[in-house]
Amino acid sequence: MIGMISYLAFFSTMAAIFAIAVLGLNLHWGYTGLFNGGVVAFFGAGAYGTMILGGRADATVLGGFGLPFLVALAGGVVLAGMLAWIVGLLTVRLRHDYLAISTFGVAIAFESLTRNAEWLTGGARGLRGFPRPFEAAVGNNFVYGLLFLAFVLLVLVLVYIGLERLVRSPFGRALRAIREDETAARSLGKNPTRLRLTSFVIGSMIMGVAGGLYVSFYAFVSPQDLAPILTFQIWAMLIVGGAGNNRGAILGAFLIWAAWTASGFLLARHAPVAMQIYTGSIQYILIGSVIVGMLLWRPQGLLPERLETSAGPDRTRPAGTNTTATTNKGVT
Amino acid sequence: MIQHLVDGILTGSIISLGAIGLTLIMHMLRFANFSYAELLGIGAYSALVFDRLLAALIPFMHEKIGPLSLTWTLSVSVVLAMVVTGASAVVLDKLVFKRIRENAGPLSMVFASFGVALILRNIITLAFGHRAQLYSPDIAFAIVVSFDPLLLIKPDQVFVLGAALVLMLMLHVVLTRTTFGYSHRAVAENPDLAQVSGVRLSRMVVSVWVLGGGLSAAAGVFYGLTNQISPHLGHNFVLPVFAATIVGGIGSVYGAVLGGFIVGIASGLSLMILPSGYTPAMPFLIIIAVMLLRPHGLFGEELHR
Numbered sequence: 001m002i003g004m005i006s007y008l009a010f011f012s013t014m015a016a017i018f019a020i021a022v023l024g025l026n027l028h029w030g031y032t033g034l035f036n037g038g039v040v041a042f043f044g045a046g047a048y049g050t051m052i053l054g055g056r057a058d059a060t061v062l063g064g065f066g067l068p069f070l071v072a073l074a075g076g077v078v079l080a081g082m083l084a085w086i087v088g089l090l091t092v093r094l095r096h097d098y099l100a101i102s103t104f105g106v107a108i109a110f111e112s113l114t115r116n117a118e119w120l121t122g123g124a125r126g127l128r129g130f131p132r133p134f135e136a137a138v139g140n141n142f143v144y145g146l147l148f149l150a151f152v153l154l155v156l157v158l159v160y161i162g163l164e165r166l167v168r169s170p171f172g173r174a175l176r177a178i179r180e181d182e183t184a185a186r187s188l189g190k191n192p193t194r195l196r197l198t199s200f201v202i203g204s205m206i207m208g209v210a211g212g213l214y215v216s217f218y219a220f221v222s223p224q225d226l227a228p229i230l231t232f233q234i235w236a237m238l239i240v241g242g243a244g245n246n247r248g249a250i251l252g253a254f255l256i257w258a259a260w261t262a263s264g265f266l267l268a269r270h271a272p273v274a275m276q277i278y279t280g281s282i283q284y285i286l287i288g289s290v291i292v293g294m295l296l297w298r299p300q301g302l303l304p305e306r307l308e309t310s311a312g313p314d315r316t317r318p319a320g321t322n323t324t325a326t327t328n329k330g331v332t
Numbered sequence: 333m334i335q336h337l338v339d340g341i342l343t344g345s346i347i348s349l350g351a352i353g354l355t356l357i358m359h360m361l362r363f364a365n366f367s368y369a370e371l372l373g374i375g376a377y378s379a380l381v382f383d384r385l386l387a388a389l390i391p392f393m394h395e396k397i398g399p400l401s402l403t404w405t406l407s408v409s410v411v412l413a414m415v416v417t418g419a420s421a422v423v424l425d426k427l428v429f430k431r432i433r434e435n436a437g438p439l440s441m442v443f444a445s446f447g448v449a450l451i452l453r454n455i456i457t458l459a460f461g462h463r464a465q466l467y468s469p470d471i472a473f474a475i476v477v478s479f480d481p482l483l484l485i486k487p488d489q490v491f492v493l494g495a496a497l498v499l500m501l502m503l504h505v506v507l508t509r510t511t512f513g514y515s516h517r518a519v520a521e522n523p524d525l526a527q528v529s530g531v532r533l534s535r536m537v538v539s540v541w542v543l544g545g546g547l548s549a550a551a552g553v554f555y556g557l558t559n560q561i562s563p564h565l566g567h568n569f570v571l572p573v574f575a576a577t578i579v580g581g582i583g584s585v586y587g588a589v590l591g592g593f594i595v596g597i598a599s600g601l602s603l604m605i606l607p608s609g610y611t612p613a614m615p616f617l618i619i620i621a622v623m624l625l626r627p628h629g630l631f632g633e634e635l636h637r
Binding site: 029033035037090091093094096097098100101102104105106108109111112113115116228229232235239277278281282284285287288289290291292295296299 | 358363364366431432435436438439440442443444447448451453454458462571574575578582607609612613616617620623627
């Protein structure tokens with residue numbers, strides 16, 4: 001019984017951490033129409049930043065300053081934000097393709113940095129040893145697992161509430177305005193470049209929060225944790241849940257993580273021994289098929305974006321067209 | 333120094349071949365296609381299959397050509413692989429991209445291309461295994477061109493560079509001397525006007541995929557011939573090929589060729605100051621430099637959002 005509960009707690013902690021990253025991506029893609037092809041870099045910046053600042057001292061690397069957990073987490077988040085600010089500054093003015101390519105590039109550059117800068121990141125063997133936050137309060141491992149889950153869920157709820165308020169604020173409306181029709185938004189005095197950059201940095205910082213929680217949970221991070229597949233998983237979570245809907249984003253995170261864990265378990269148990277080294281490939285094909293299949297058959301996701309109708313009853317548009325393609329030139 | 337430069341030029345010619353098709357597709361369909369580089373993988377592996385088939389069917393053709401490790405069977409296989417890869421590119425467009433293009437915006441296309449890349453790469457892994465493979469099991473010996481500075485060149489490398497240049501020249505002739513070339517340029521300039529003038533857009537889209545697929549297949553085989561083929565081949569070329577198109581300016585064929593050489597040479601020379609582990613990040617630094625200095629690339633039009 002205890003084993004079951006502690007497994008569920010472990011599962012939910014991971015799913016909730018991913019859900020936070022998906023919420024960050026939703027601000028990018030769902031609400032602003034920004035393509036982030038390097039989620040893993042911002043997640044990783046949060047993870048490594050937190051680890052370097054808050055980890056245990058280690059003679060072989062520069063980091064391990066052992067700062068208090070929340071301070072270290074904040075540092076990781078700031079690092080993710082700074083990375084996003086630099087990339088965003090160079091690309092948000094240009095064709096949307098450039099952001100996609102640059103963010104993809106950031107992820108590759110970040111990975112080669114983590115693999116090679118041994119003095120900072122420990123190279124391929126990674127960084128190990130993170131004092132468990134609030135461990136002093138509880139001695140029991142089982143209770144600790146539940147407590148950490150409660151903490152992650154609290155962060156998830158806070159991020160959710162914060163984002164819901166943000167997207168309903170004038171700022172959020174301006175984001176959707178530039179997503180739908182940049183020229184119209186510009187004519188109303190909105191500055192698309194600044195709005196996009198702000199949204200890009202905030203979303204990336206949220207991904208940094210997820211990364212920071214991830215390392216404090218595992219007390220370990222290596223380039224293996226930041227494989228490109230993580231970006232795809234988070235993308236799949238968002239597209240399944242529903243871009244432009246924060247509840248959908250959270251739902252998608254739990255569903256995809258459940259499907260990923262279950263498929264991994266089934267393959268490990270039932271696949272022939274010779275096939276075992278290819279189970280990863282099968283899971284990757286599943287994730288890719290989920291992405292392509294959703295885009296083809298249900299692009300709005302399970303929980304579509306709820307469109308607020310503020311003016312007349314005739315201001316409707318088909319759901320799921322939440323990309324820059326729909327330029328509504330009609331006057332309402 | 334000179335060795336890094338020569339190796340860089342060779343890699344550059346392979347990147348150029350890959351970038352030509354990408355720049356045409358990005359210009360015509362207006363989306364960053366992240367699955368495009370997987371066509372190099374499809375090309376490399378289909379050439380491997382054809383090579384083995386032909387070697388079994390017509391053993392006497394499985395002979396090396398002169399000093400090259402390239403065999404007669406493989407050279408026929410390259411052509412077959414170019415056809416197969418061009419056809420797979422068209423099929424992918426029909427199955428996925430065309431349908432998304434009709435219903436959603438360019439960002440959904442970018443998104444879908446990520447998914448397609450993931451599927452293709454892992455199907456290749458399942459079919460051929462994780463292990464890297466070689467076209468020819470024999471060691472291709474390099475020829476010492478000079479001792480001081482030390483310069484080693486494999487005959488295959490010379491062949492690849494020459495073949496790549498010939499392919500580019502052929503493309504140049506097609507684009508500048510044939511009706512197809514004219515209509516292609518017309519569509520790239522102004523799709524609406526071209527259609528009014530009687531160019532069938534859907535046919536042009538198919539031809540660009542065939543062209544891009546064919547050139548990528550050649551690039552994939554050439555890479556395999558001078559290095560090795562593995563399921564990661566496509567993934568490793570995604571960023572260099574994008575960097576080449578951005579350096580050259582999206583839509584410019586000549587820009588893509590030049591961009592490919594610039595990216596290849598820069599990555600080669602970077603080995604003199606950076607450990608080789610950082611080579612994958614080089615194209616990213618080049619992209620950043622272009623964004624800072626000349627966002628629309630060397631020959632690109634100023635295209636803002």
